[in-house]
Amino acid sequence: MKNVRLNLASGLAGALALILILFSGTAAAPVKAAEAVQADDYLIVSLGDSITAGYEPGMTETSVPYGFVDRLKEQGLFHGRTSAVNYGILGLTSEGLKNYITAIQAGSPVTATDIQANVPDPRMASFASGITQAKANLQKADLITITIGGNDLLRLLPDVKNISLEQLRAQSEEVLKAYGNNLREVVRILTELNPSAQILIADQYQPVPKLAGESIYDELQQLAGKFTAIVDGIVADHANQAKLVKAAHVAAAFTGREISLTHIFSDTDIHPNQAGYEVIAKIFAETVWGSFRTTTAKTGGAPISVVVKGNELNTPYPPILKNGQTFVAIKDITDAVGAISKWDTRSSTATITYGSRTVVIPVGSKQIEVDGAPAATATPAFLQKVGKENKTYVPLALLVQGLGLDVQYSGKMKTVFINEI
Known part of the structure; x- marks a missing residue:
């Protein structure tokens, strides 16, 4: 990620520009070996962007992430044999996810550009060529998680410093509309691929703390609230499917805790830190199993x-x-x-x-x-x-x-x- 200092005196456009620059910076993707999936495993398949990938600043291509997906697999192990497959792609937008899922449904390998052009993830060729296995995993999945949307704001990047607040709000509405349409199509395809899987969609937290200014903070919270409303609307669309499509309300958990749950203060990076990924995992686990469990060793009470x-x-x-x-x-x-x-x-x-x-x-x-x-x-x-x-x-x-x-x-x-x- 580019090293950008947070200017607390800046206006809303400046705050949005910061977020957009942070999203647009190139980063080395965390690489993790594909996990062997046994036939009777409880299978978690995670789709989305760098939040799904478990990215944190300073990672290289050999880094092994410990994000919310890894923690969610641990929670599954409290309930039985569990595997997790992570399809988190750095820089992915909701349109890119729609293209990816559409290709998976078709079942034929595609090029990285067919999914999304100029994605800063060196693993894109592997994602594009692995369509057949991804389809098989999604069809077997018991749980599918989705985190997507933050990179959609990149559409505002070219003009964010040169437009009025009113224009910015109008363009934000266009972005949100496209996000909603893309996400609805993603969920539609997933329910066709696997009608019995539970699908959990995370909403979008905003990482700028209230220190940036109350008016800025309130405006960004309203923007995050619109993402949440779209996710809740999609869940409502599937209310007749035995609640198989649910929302993971991450945004509310980050409100007022932006500094402690992200790298925004220490590294000027909007991604969750370890505490943030733990919070996201807790929200997902509580939505699926009703609890988030730990062990004596995890809390320091025993060596193992x-x-x-x-x-x-x-x-x-x-x-x-x-x-x-x-x-x-x-x-x-x-x-x-x-x-x-x-x-x-x-x-x-x-x-x-x-x-x-x-x-x-x-x-x-x-x-x-x-x-x-x-x-x-x-x-x-x-x-x-x-x-x-x-x-x-x-x-x-x-x-x-x-x-x-x-x-x-x-x-x-x-x-x-x-x-x-």
Whole structure:
């Protein structure tokens, strides 16, 4: 993003010009490897602009974002096995999104220019050539999220310094009208591609704080309110579809908190900071599941947390990190997943049975057995003295995978999620 200083004494046109310049600056796109989607996963597919991509100033093409989509996937893991696919494109407008979704529906690869010309995202060729996979993902999606609209204001950029406030307002209305038409078409196509998916549309927060002037702030809040009204209108259009199309009211959560939730003050950048992305994720999660959950490790109360089928493991024998692996007391994990364990004192071996699967773990051995077949582990099970007791600690991932369960780890939450396959 270009380095532009916020002039608090400027008028509305100046404030809008700042936002537009920030949106128009080129930036390196955060790159994240495509996630493998299992057939029965709860699938989140996210569409939109740099907010969806999780962009923050200073990112490069090798950066790994931690935005609202990543957090939303974590929230899904509290409810079952979850995957997320992120189609956030830096600089995308609502017209570009409409072109993208139209191409996806047609199912044929297109060029980057067919989606939107001059988009500052080096991944555009991959997005354009990946139409077939994007269509398959959207058709399988359980949840589709959309953040779009901020870049639409770029249409005002050439004249924003040379027109009157009245002219600016009139042109803003034209932009809003086009935004509404484009977004309606996007939702129409998505409901045709996948009639059963839940679609969540975020409205547009405005990032300029009240310090810029009360009249400016009020004007920009009114503009944000018009974006919200359009989103709410689209939701109302689909009210007869069992509320499958919903609004994620992000704008209201940012009102009065623009400095603390964006980079506007520290980096003169309108994108959310980590606190802002957390707020957006919370709004989406509460809309989908009715809550936004956290873990003891995420809040700093433990080095690592283990969540088994939606419930955090609560035990006096805390998980242990050793050589990059998570170890748990064997009875804690078998009780949590509903497995049966037997202990052979003579051979110091634990045998764990879950359904038709059996895992045999000798203490101190770098080889275990999974259904009679050998499996190697770099760090073997060990005995750990906890108070006056000796507890058998086993490698968590190896055990639960051997039992046929899904294991996913969130480094940001410092949490292991275990779910049924």
